[in-house]
Amino acid sequence: MGRTVLICDDAIFMRSMIADILKQAGFEVVGEAETGAEAVARYRELKPDLVTMDIVMPDMGGIDAVRQIMAEDPNAKVLMCSAMGQQALVIEAIQAGARDFVVKPFQPSRVLEAVQRVLG
Amino acid sequence: MGEFDRYLDLYLAEAQEHLGTLNQGLLALESGGGGEAVDAAFRAAHTVKGMAAMMGHDTVAVVAHRLEDRLDQVRSGRAEVSPELIDELLAGVDELARAIDQAVAGGGDGGADAATDASAAAAAEEEAGAELRIPEGTELVVRVLLVPDAPLKSARAHVVCRSAAAVCPLLGTWPETIEEDFGGEFWLFVGAGADESRLAESIRAGGEVALVEIRPVEEVAGGGGAHDADRAGESVDTADAEAATQPEAPARAAGAPESRPTDARTGVAGGDLRSGAAHVRVSREQLIDLADGMGDLAILARQLERAAESASPGLRSIVEQIGRRVRELQGTVLGMRMVPAGSVFDRLPRVVRDTARSLGKEVDFRLEGRDIELDREILEELLDAVIHILRNAIDHGIESRERRLAAGKPPRGQLVLRVIRERSSVLLEIEDDGRGVDRAKVHARARALGLLVPPSPEEMTDEDILRLLSQPGFSTAEQVSTVSGRGVGMDVVVTRIRALGGGVSLQTVEGRGTTFRLRMPITLALVQALRVRVGEEDYVVPITHVTEALDLGQVRITRKAEREFIRHRGKQLPVVRMRAVLGTPSEGEEAAAIVTELGDRRAALAVDKLVGREQIIVKSFDAAVGTLKIFSGAALLSDGRPALVLDPISVL
Numbered sequence: 001m002g003r004t005v006l007i008c009d010d011a012i013f014m015r016s017m018i019a020d021i022l023k024q025a026g027f028e029v030v031g032e033a034e035t036g037a038e039a040v041a042r043y044r045e046l047k048p049d050l051v052t053m054d055i056v057m058p059d060m061g062g063i064d065a066v067r068q069i070m071a072e073d074p075n076a077k078v079l080m081c082s083a084m085g086q087q088a089l090v091i092e093a094i095q096a097g098a099r100d101f102v103v104k105p106f107q108p109s110r111v112l113e114a115v116q117r118v119l120g
Numbered sequence: 121m122g123e124f125d126r127y128l129d130l131y132l133a134e135a136q137e138h139l140g141t142l143n144q145g146l147l148a149l150e151s152g153g154g155g156e157a158v159d160a161a162f163r164a165a166h167t168v169k170g171m172a173a174m175m176g177h178d179t180v181a182v183v184a185h186r187l188e189d190r191l192d193q194v195r196s197g198r199a200e201v202s203p204e205l206i207d208e209l210l211a212g213v214d215e216l217a218r219a220i221d222q223a224v225a226g227g228g229d230g231g232a233d234a235a236t237d238a239s240a241a242a243a244a245e246e247e248a249g250a251e252l253r254i255p256e257g258t259e260l261v262v263r264v265l266l267v268p269d270a271p272l273k274s275a276r277a278h279v280v281c282r283s284a285a286a287v288c289p290l291l292g293t294w295p296e297t298i299e300e301d302f303g304g305e306f307w308l309f310v311g312a313g314a315d316e317s318r319l320a321e322s323i324r325a326g327g328e329v330a331l332v333e334i335r336p337v338e339e340v341a342g343g344g345g346a347h348d349a350d351r352a353g354e355s356v357d358t359a360d361a362e363a364a365t366q367p368e369a370p371a372r373a374a375g376a377p378e379s380r381p382t383d384a385r386t387g388v389a390g391g392d393l394r395s396g397a398a399h400v401r402v403s404r405e406q407l408i409d410l411a412d413g414m415g416d417l418a419i420l421a422r423q424l425e426r427a428a429e430s431a432s433p434g435l436r437s438i439v440e441q442i443g444r445r446v447r448e449l450q451g452t453v454l455g456m457r458m459v460p461a462g463s464v465f466d467r468l469p470r471v472v473r474d475t476a477r478s479l480g481k482e483v484d485f486r487l488e489g490r491d492i493e494l495d496r497e498i499l500e501e502l503l504d505a506v507i508h509i510l511r512n513a514i515d516h517g518i519e520s521r522e523r524r525l526a527a528g529k530p531p532r533g534q535l536v537l538r539v540i541r542e543r544s545s546v547l548l549e550i551e552d553d554g555r556g557v558d559r560a561k562v563h564a565r566a567r568a569l570g571l572l573v574p575p576s577p578e579e580m581t582d583e584d585i586l587r588l589l590s591q592p593g594f595s596t597a598e599q600v601s602t603v604s605g606r607g608v609g610m611d612v613v614v615t616r617i618r619a620l621g622g623g624v625s626l627q628t629v630e631g632r633g634t635t636f637r638l639r640m641p642i643t644l645a646l647v648q649a650l651r652v653r654v655g656e657e658d659y660v661v662p663i664t665h666v667t668e669a670l671d672l673g674q675v676r677i678t679r680k681a682e683r684e685f686i687r688h689r690g691k692q693l694p695v696v697r698m699r700a701v702l703g704t705p706s707e708g709e710e711a712a713a714i715v716t717e718l719g720d721r722r723a724a725l726a727v728d729k730l731v732g733r734e735q736i737i738v739k740s741f742d743a744a745v746g747t748l749k750i751f752s753g754a755a756l757l758s759d760g761r762p763a764l765v766l767d768p769i770s771v772l
Contacts, residue, residue, distance in 0.1 A: 082272070090275040100279055100327060103271040119325050 003119070004030040006046055008062065009081065010037040013103075018052050018081070021108045026113070033120065036060025040068045043076065050118060051078045055089050063093045070097035077118045081106075110111040128224060129403065130268075131175055131623045132632060135220050138164040142213045144185075150473075151484075161209075162191040168216065176333075177223035180216065187212040203477075210470070242443045254337060255291040255309050261340045262323065263333040270328035274298045277306050280326030287322040288314035309337075311316070332687055402456075408497070411457055414450040419756055421446040426641030426759070441486055454643050457497065459547075461539040464492030464499040471507055472535060474600045475514045482532040483523055489539030492616070494546050495643040501620055502548070502640065505613040509550050509636050510535065512610075527631065529553065541642075545622075545664055548638040556630040556686040557585055565594065583721050583772075586626040590614040618767050619752050621662045634729070649765070650714060651731040651757065655704030660736050660755050661714060661729075667722070668715040670732055686724055696771050697726045701750060716768035725768050736765070 005027045009015045019029045031046050033039040037060045043051060051069065055062040062080065069076045080093045080101040090101050099118040102111050145161030147155070165188040172180035190209060193199035254261070264280060266273050277298045284290055289311035298306055310319065320332045403427060421443040428439040469485055476483040518533030520526075525531055538549040563577035566588045573588070574580050588594055592611045617624050622640040649660040650669065676685045677695055684695040695713065699706055710726040717723075736755035752767035 082275075087272045087275050090272055094275060094278045094282065100270065101275060109671050114327065117325055120325065 002026065002028055003050065004046065004048040005050040005052065006031045006032050006033065006039070006048040008033040008036075008042075008057065008065065010057045011053070011054075014054065014081070014088050017106065018111070021106065021111050022050075022052075024108075025112050026097070034058075036062060038063035039065045039067050040072075040100055043069050044072065046072075047075065051076065052081055052114065053078050053093075055083075055093065063089060063096055064094050066096045066098050079114055079118050082111055107115050128175075131171055132220070132224050133266075135168055135171065137759075138168045139213060139217050140221075140466055142216075143210070144466060146206055146209050146213065147422055147473060149201060149467045150203065155195075158191060158195045159591055162188060165191055172220075172223070175223070177220070177748055180219040180223050183212065183216045183219050187216060197595040207477075210474075210628055226445040226464050233471075251292075253338070257311045258291055258337045259312050260310040260314055260319070261335050261337050262310060262319065263331070263335075264306055264308065264323055264329060265331035266304040267328050267330040270304065270306065273304050276326070276328050277302070280329060281308065283322045283326035284308055284310075284319060287318050315413070404496070407453075407457060411453050414446070414453045416756070417446050418450045419759075423759060454495070457495050457643065458493040459496045460491050460493055461499060461500065462487070464496070464503055465490060465506070465537065465539070468506065468510065468537065472510055472514065475511050476533075479515060480520070481514055481518050483518055483535050485510075486534075486536045487539075488536065489541070492539040492541045492546060493642075494539075494640070498530060498620055498622075498640055498643070501616065502638070505616055505638070506537065506548065506550065508610070508613050510537070513550065513554060515632065517552040517556070519555050523555075542639075546640050546642055547641065549635060550638075551633065551635040553633040556632055556634055557589075557626075557628040559630065560587070566591075569594065581721075582626050582628055585628060586614075586624065589626075590624075618769070621664060621752075621765075623769065649734050649736045649755070651734045652698075652712070652714065652727040652766075653729050653731055654698045654727050655706045656701055657702075657704065658731055658757065658761070658763050660734060660757070660763050660765045661716075661768055663733075665716050665768050666714050667717050670713045670715060671722060672710055672713050672726060686713075688724065691722075693722055693724045695724050698766075699726075699728075701771060706765055714768065716772070721772045723768075723772055725771065736763075 003026070005022055007015050007018050007022075007029060009018065009032075015032050015049075019032075023029060025048070027108065030048055031042045034057065036057050039051070039053065039057075039062075042061070053062040053066060057065075066078050066080075074097075076097070078093075078098045080090055080098045081104065082090045082093075082101050083104045094101070100114045102114045107111050141164040142161050145157045145164065147153075148157035148729070149161070165184050169181050169184035169188060172184060174177075187209065190199065194201060194205070201206060208347075261505050262284070264277075266276055266280075270276050277293075281290065281293060281298075290308060291311050292309045294307040294309070295302060303395065308323075317336050320334060323329055323332050361392065421439075425443050428436050431439070466488055468487060471484040472483060475481075511534055514533070518535065519527070519529075521531045524533065534553045536549070536551045538547075538551070540549065547572075559577040559580055562585055563573055563580060566573045569590060569591070571588060571594075574584065589610045590613075591608065594610070615623050617638055617640070617680040620640060623637055625637045625639075626634065628634040632747070641662070647662040650663060650666055651658055652661050653659075669689070670686075675688070678685050678687070684697075685692045686695055693715065699710070706728055710728055711726040712728075712730045713726045714730075715722060715724050734757060736757065750766055750768075750770045751764045752763040752770075755763055755765050757763050
């Protein structure tokens with residue numbers, strides 16, 4: 001498929017896990033970001049087909065990053081990565097424009113289903 | 121298989137529970153239970169109605185509604201409690217059970233009855249929908265059910281709503297604000313101009329959706345019953361086509377959402393499945409599979425431990441840890457199969473009542489020890505046997521009112537089932553105060569059939585009687601009645617109980633009554649057994665069948681006529697050589713014997729040697745035709761080898 005993805009998460013472990021799942025599904029990981037601000041900057045630069053976004057990141061959180069990205073590109077496709085118990089934040093992210101969400105711990109099948117829905 | 125089937129299982133399981141509550145409530149009511157009993161039954165009927173309406177099972181909802189109505193009359197004193205009323209209500213419960221079965225088996229229900237009873241449907245709907253607020257301009261009402269294990273359901277509902285809003289004018293939702301703890305069901309109110317199939321598709325695209333149901337607003341808001349059947353039918357869309365409910369009939373009794381919050385939790389959206397719940401429902405097959413698997417693993421672990429005996433200390437320690445953990449888990453899994461006796465036996469009061477009424481007998485039935493826990497499989501297997509014994513007791517044991525009074529007994533027959541926990545088994549006692557077994561009749565019948573009997577009826581022991589009654593085709597009833605003449609015979613009952621590793625005994629006194637005692641292992645999966653060798657083969661004997669093990673080197677075998685005896689505890693004990701029974705010749709003298717007893721009949725079974733004690737896993741056993749009766753099952757030994765299970769009582 002060769003679709004591109006930008007992975008935003010402050011934990012290397014989570015980034016590499018998401019990367020593995022998506023690579024197996026044929027995605028090309030074109031960039032990674034550890035903070036919200038970095039996510040916005042890298043999105044601007046890379047224009048990936050898909051962004052996976054952690055909610056809690058240092059510097060600028062995932063939700064603010066979604067708002068900025070959506071403001072710059074209303075067609076951006078952002079998938080939120082959330083922990084259980086962050087329901088209110090997930091709802092906020094969705095209202096901010098995120099397309100869908102997955103919940104940690106990730107099940108690869110659920111991640112891929114969500115990705116499919118986002119890219120529709 | 122779709123997500124919808126999961127709801128169906130939950131629905132069915134819960135509905136069964138409520139049916140049980142209804143039966144119990146009504147029986148309690150009949151025996152003077154009063155307010156609490158009616159309330160419980162009323163609530164059960166009400167809950168089933170709500171659940172059925174949600175599943176689109178119209179007939180079920182209507183039947184439940186009628187029952188609820190009638191119970192309400194009882195509750196408010198407008199209907200008087202009489203045996204006839206109880207008959208009527210119990211018949212209603214049976215109708216409800218049938219309707220549920222049909223609805224579940226058919227993947228939906230035709231709703232034919234619902235159409236003929238539109239008023240009940242309308243009433244059900246009106247009650248449920250009283251407080252629903254539907255926004256102005258709504259044309260379609262969409263019911264959405266999320267899959268039970270979807271994480272963050274409220275966030276998911278937002279995604280679904282947004283997805284829907286992209287293809288239709290979305291005027292509102294119910295609940296208006298979808299809170300974090302919402303159960304997984306919500307309704308969308310859609311304005312004019314929506315394309316139904318696109319709408320359904322977009323809702324599904326939101327993810328984790330189990331069910332989408334689109335209906336015109338007037339069906340929900342109006343009285344129900346007067347609507348166009350085609351329309352209602354064609355827009356039903358479920359997770360999987362094959363799991364779809366049948367097209368709905370006109371008078372859909374589906375309530376509007378007002379009644380949902382509670383129903384969604386107790387009924388379908390799965391209160392049990394919500395995170396934090398103390399219990400989850402697991403299918404029986406999976407549980408059996410799990411228990412069998414753990415049993416196999418435990419045996420493998422033992423083999424592994426043996427194989428690792430000469431391994432390095434490091435490896436050995438790991439192997440031992442694995443073994444310990446596996447055995448712990450096995451205990452946990454077996455514990456999961458334990459259920460209180462009441463969960464299966466609570467349907468017996470109903471059986472007794474119906475049997476007694478149809479035979480014109482008056483019987484008080486008591487179930488004691490319903491909290492004692494047993495393996496669910498054993499309980500289920502036992503149910504038929506217990507029912508058979510109870511029916512026999514009512515039919516042949518308990519006398520008519522007149523005869524009882526003439527005999528100086530209380531007018532109503534007393535029938536008790538006691539579940540008693542013993543150290544390593546469970547005892548079930550079924551006691552009646554009827555006329556007892558007619559020894560003369562049994563004796564005559566046995567003679568007529570050419571069976572071996574003591575010379576006179578008086579000399580027959582209770583064990584003789586049980587042995588005779590358990591002969592295939594043996595029945596002393598002059599006429600086979602519709603009640604006890606149906607289904608299994610005593611022979612099947614006894615065989616089944618033995619196959620489960622249990623034993624049966626009988627105590628009967630003419631004029632006073634009969635007591636059956638069934639002694640069962642607590643769990644089916646693991647049975648304590650003695651491993652013995654005869655010839656080349658090892659066999660296992662459940663410990664419940666063994667009274668004692670003897671060293672034959674210490675005793676002298678004497679011969680009298682054609683039979684052999686040993687002197688044991690001051691008595692002559694007949695010796696049965698298992699080599700002869702099994703037809704396996706072997707060298708040398710037998711070294712050991714196991715003593716088995718059934719009442720006062722005892723015997724010593726001589727075997728080549730005792731190998732040791734084992735925990736065996738009894739596997740189901742379909743004996744080939746012509747197999748010796750002495751084998752009651754097959755088992756896996758701890759070294760992984762299969763062995764036949766011996767039933768020593770069969771040689772007595």
